[in-house]
Amino acid sequence: MDLLLFILGIxxxxxxxILLLVxxxxxxxxxxLLIGLCACFIIFVIGVSMPESNFDDLNSKKEIETANEENxxxxxxEILNKSYNDLTDMEKNQLIVIKSKMDNGATLNKxxxxxxxxxLKEKEEYLANLPSDKKTNDKKEENKKIESQPIEEDRKSEIENAIKSRIDDGKYRTANLDKIIINENLGQGGEGTYIALVYFKFDIMNTRETGNKVMRMYSDDLAATLANKGIKDVAEIAIFWEDDYNKRNVKYAYEYKNGNFYVMDIAGE
Known part of the structure; x- marks a missing residue:
């Protein structure tokens, strides 16, 4: 049913x-007036008979696009705008990931x-000037990071697939998945924990109140499902909604504690 045509027809x-009675x-x-009444009735019938948009197909398309993104x-x-000597140890390790992404086709401008x-050149110069024992130790640490990188990327993919699976199973019909980003948690969660960023587009006619209820329902469901699946290495989930009809952006943020995700921030309602 096309809601706009339905309302216009009614x-x-x-x-x-009313004008006819007058x-x-x-x-x-x-x-x-009789001609106008007939025309409005036809618009009403067309609105009722039109099929609903196939949100599942749109979601699938978005998911395919998201899966191919490795930017x-x-x-x-931000790391690229620094010099090598200004990088923290964590940022130096992240440089390995950046190089790997570029080798795998990540899009970078000139x-x-x-x-x-x-x-990378500054890194080579830095390593060349190190004492031999220090250089050997740094090389070992770098090799460890390179070896652990596939495991980390596999885990990110597992988390992303778990999120996509729930979106498919839950049939979030009024939600179009835009993208999913899994980042390392650089806060107090410690190494090996992640932050999940999920972006939706909510592009149907709705009131703010109705939109809030639907978006909150889907967000709560997604967070609860991840907890029920035993995903314990995601410290936080932030779910973003782009509500075009009401010209706003809404965010629901959840924190993992004691086996469940709890809302810690709501913005944009």
Whole structure:
């Protein structure tokens, strides 16, 4: 059913009926009003008979696009704007991930590629000037990071697939999945924990109140399902909604504690 045509048809018929009654009382011509009434009825019928948008197909398309994206996140882009000597140990380790992403086809503009090559060159110069024992230890640490990277990326994929699976099973019909980003938790969660960022588009006609209820329901369901699946290495989940009809962005943030996710922040309602 097309909601817009349905509403226009109903309103048109009501207006035409009122004017028709007035014309009957005043004994004025009724031909144009009858034509208008018929036209509104046809619009009403068309609105009722139109099929619903296939949100599942849209979700599938978005998921395929998301799965193919391996671009750098904001934190990684910030690293490219620094010199190697200014990087923290964690950022130096992240540089390995950035290089791997670029090798796997991540999209970088000319300036970003130049900055990455500059960092890699500075790294080589840094290692060349190290004492031999220090250089050996650093090389061992780097090899460990490289070896652990596939495991980390596999875990991120597992978390992302768990989120997509719930979206499919839950049939979030009024929600279009835009993208999913799994980042390392650089806060107090410790190494090996992650932050999940899930982006939806909520693009149907709705009131703010109705939209709030639906978006909150889907967000709570997604967070609860991940907890029920035993996913304990996601410290936080932030679910973002782009509500085009009401021209706003809504966010629901959840924190993992004692085996469940609890709401810690709501913005945009």
């Amino acid at each position: 309103l048109g018929m009501v207006v035409c009926l 014309s009957i009382v005043r004994k004025k011509p009724k031909k144009k 750098l996140n904001e934190e990684e882009l 300036e970003q590629r130049e900055n990455l090559n500059k960092l």
